[in-house]
Amino acid sequence: MTTPALQAVEGTTLEVSGVEFGRSADDLSVARVGDLVFAMVPARDGQYFLASAWRIRRPLTELRRDDYYSHYGVIKDEAAFQVRMVEQAEHSREMRALDRQTARMNCSTPWGPSQGATVYAEGIVSHTTAGHGGFKLSSERNVKIHPTLRCAGGWYEEDAAWAAVPLAYPSLFSAYERKCADRTIRDIWPDAWEAIFRRPLAAWRIP
Secondary structure, eight states: OOOOOOOOOTTOEEEETTEEEEEOTTSOEEEEETTEEEEEEEOGGGOEEEEEEESOOSOGGGOOGGGOOEEEEEEOSHHHHHHHHHHHHHHHHHHHHHOOEEEOOOOEETTEEOSEEEEEETTEEEEEOSSOEEEEEOHHHHTTSOTTTOOGGGEEETTTGGGHHHHHOGGGSOHHHHHHHHHHHHHHOHHHHHHHHTSOGGGOOOO
């Protein structure tokens, strides 16, 4: 992916590919993608992390660090921030096209009672609970999960096991979700990744 040649200075904002870039009131690199706003926040040792917030309507130039409350991990530099934002915009477009349906389902999960559900397709439902969440696959759907990653009962928690679901059903997920799933499997189950893709991780490079 080519880094967009963008620079927003002195309180101005620029927009490209569904992303509005700018500088915050406290001089952070910030961006808006749909209902989400993001900031590149300085951390220790010259590093940065990606922070976000939802449904803040004020202009980017009025935002401050305290407006952001979610943490999206480490971001290397300004160029990486711009690439990540363009990727987020594409993810948002794909999500609208996928048109997932939300529902209320009275059921128990391994993490407690379901408080909300998103139907990806028949037999593939993501549940949220008070403290955690994950996917529930029907027995018919679960047999398509690769044996090295398959969970008995069809429950796939949201921290790591979920990554097996996009691998088996890629058309139900955005490119960004598939990328995250692939990275999760490589990091946590490298032997499974090598068995599934039939090549050593040493020969694989991030595009």
